[in-house]
Amino acid sequence: MNSIALGQYYPSGSVMHRLDPRMKIILAIVYMVVSFLCNNVFSFVLLFLSAIALVLISRIPLKTVLRSIRAIMFIMIFTAVLNIFWTKGSPEELLISWGIIQIYSSGIYNAAFIAIRIFCMIIGTSIFLTYTTTPIQLTDALEQLLSPLKVLHIPVHEFAMMMTIALRFIPTIVEETEKIMSAQKARGADFTSGSLSKRAKALIPVLIPLFISAFRRAGELATAMTCRCYRGGKGRTKLNVLRFTYRDLIGVLMMAAFISGIVLLNIFAPGYSM
Amino acid sequence: MSYIKIRNLNFSYKDDEGNPESVLRDLSLDIEKGEYVAVLGHNGSGKSTLAKLLNLVIEDYDYFEGSIEIDGMEISSPNMTEDDVYELRKKVGMVFQNPDNQIVATIVEEDVAFGPENLGLPREEIRARVDEALRIVGMTEYSRHEPHRLSGGQKQRIAIAGIIAMRPDCIIFDESTAMLDPMGRREVVNTMEKLNREDGKTIITITHYMDEAVRADRVIVIDDGRIILDGKPSEIFAKADKIRECGLDLPLCSDLLIKLRERGIRLDGEINTPEQCAETIARSLLK
Incomplete structure (x- = not known):
């Protein structure tokens, strides 16, 4: 039971883990945008180096990070290969001409650029958001970042509370599922053999008690919350307030330096540009 | 004045057909602070x-009669x-x-x-x-x-x-x-x-x-x-x-003592906890 990890949070206790989650969300978005600003060899090299730097700062083992890349490896290679064949450059860039297949040097550049861009976007968002920030921190941060929407009568607090409760109940419900499955197995249920539709049907006696119990839990939780004076986000205070510290300031400054580096390289660096 | 004061409380739930099903009947109770x-x-x-x-x-609250007061506040008032x-x-x-x-x-x-x-x-x-x-x-x-x-x-x-x-x-x-x-x-x-x-x-x-x-x-x-x-x-x-x-069942100690008394063994004193129970039995044995 205790092996269930929510998200991919990796508690290495690095500086990155201690940054304000609100700022990490913003930095992740900025980082994605910046990866689209890059347009030449030098700025892409800087982008690639920045991704490596993020991994090093957050002290997440390379193996763990590469595992999350593996899932999108196919898309990376697919788009890169498409770019090699699809890009039409000027005649002097033509490298290979083989019937209808023509490969230009600009095509190879573009393929590499796109691969690096996808790679860095994935590394960036997973380092900033999933590896170094717990789901609950993310929920808190989103609640605060989105709080201006309250003016438009969007129930931001209620959504955040729902997220928190969902996260809180995942282990409880998983435990319960295991219990019900063993109870049904003891009564002769078979979840592992037969066709797919047969196995899906075998799950019905698990899902029905699970749903009934989840609704009962929800009712009891609502009563318990009411008893503890819960009446929505109105007038609520918080034990743990998110704080913007000097560490976060350093983070912002580093990001600013990185952006200016990219922009300067885009403008002044020589060589092929997209 | 008692902290919780319940007077002539009647309460019913609706059963499946919507008829009242009585749960509490004419219940009166006082509970003091610190009890x-x-x-x-x-x-x-x-x-x-x-x-x-x-x-x-x-x-x-359809089938509610009587009154409940907590710390001087009438909580049943509509x-x-x-x-x-x-x-x-x-x-x-x-x-x-x-x-x-x-x-x-x-x-x-x-x-x-x-x-x-x-x-x-x-x-x-x-x-x-x-x-x-x-x-x-x-x-x-x-x-x-x-x-x-x-x-x-x-x-x-x-x-x-x-x-x-x-x-x-x-x-x-x-x-x-x-x-x-x-x-x-x-x-x-x-x-x-x-x-x-x-x-x-x-x-x-x-x-x-x-x-x-x-x-x-x-x-x-x-x-x-x-x-x-x-x-x-x-x-x-x-x-x-x-x-x-x-x-309901009796607590183990009370049950034991009642059975001992039924057999004609004389036991005196307060008997609530297992410790008191053991003490009482020990005393009667030493007599």
Whole structure:
């Protein structure tokens, strides 16, 4: 039971883990945008180096990070290969001409650029958001970042509370599922053999008690919350307030330096540009 | 003046056809501040309904007669505002049966803070109350743990801490030990006793474990929506026939002593706890 990890949070206790989650969300978005600003060899090299730097700062083992890349490896290679064949450059860039297949040097550049861009976007968002920030921190941060929407009568607090409760109940419900499955197995249920539709049907006696119990839990939780004076986000205070510290300031400054580096390289660096 | 004053309370639920089904009948009860009361009764006797009425968490008030007053406030009056209900819930906290279904947050101290946060207290005050509540239930070292990794008894103590942090005068335990193993039950009952003896909280515990009822100052037996017995544990458990009539068992010690007396062995003195019981038997043997 205790092996269930929510998200991919990796508690290495690095500086990155201690940054304000609100700022990490913003930095992740900025980082994605910046990866689209890059347009030449030098700025892409800087982008690639920045991704490596993020991994090093957050002290997440390379193996763990590469595992999350593996899932999108196919898309990376697919788009890169498409770019090699699809890009039409000027005649002097033509490298290979083989019937209808023509490969230009600009095509190879573009393929590499796109691969690096996808790679860095994935590394960036997973380092900033999933590896170094717990789901609950993310929920808190989103609640605060989105709080201006309250003016438009969007129930931001209620959504955040729902997220928190969902996260809180995942282990409880998983435990319960295991219990019900063993109870049904003891009564002769078979979840592992037969066709797919047969196995899906075998799950019905698990899902029905699970749903009934989840609704009962929800009712009891609502009563318990009411008893503890819960009446929505109105007038609520918080034990743990998110704080913007000097560490976060350093983070912002580093990001600013990185952006200016990219922009300067885009403008002044020589060589092929997209 | 008594802290909780119930007069001629009649309460019915709607059954499936919408007809009223009587749960509490002509019930009158006074509970003083600082009392430690155990409410006994078999399933369906109406004891949980009584607890829920005291915390205003019953949804349907169609079949309600009589009056309930808590700390001088009439809670059954129809013109109670939402703020009145809120004030009342600050005074009377409630701990439920299943600890899993009471814990809201994914970190122990954040869950304990949930109540004070709802009260809109300043941050420093919340911090102080959370630390104090965790100390009272003896869970300080678990403040940063995830609740789902704790044992049942520990989870229930967290739920109690969540109520203590709101600083109510009275805490109602609605079968809070029913789902726990013997160790967890002991932890929770010890906490109840401590809250009553050291912090002067009014404790109302609804249970069907006799051994827990024995530790209270006063025992109330409810059967079929009526109060059948009300008195000190030693008085109540001496009335073995009546207890059995209500579908309840006697505590082990009382049962043993009654059987010994039936055999003509003379035993005197207060007999509530196993220790007192052993002492009494030892004394009669030495005579």
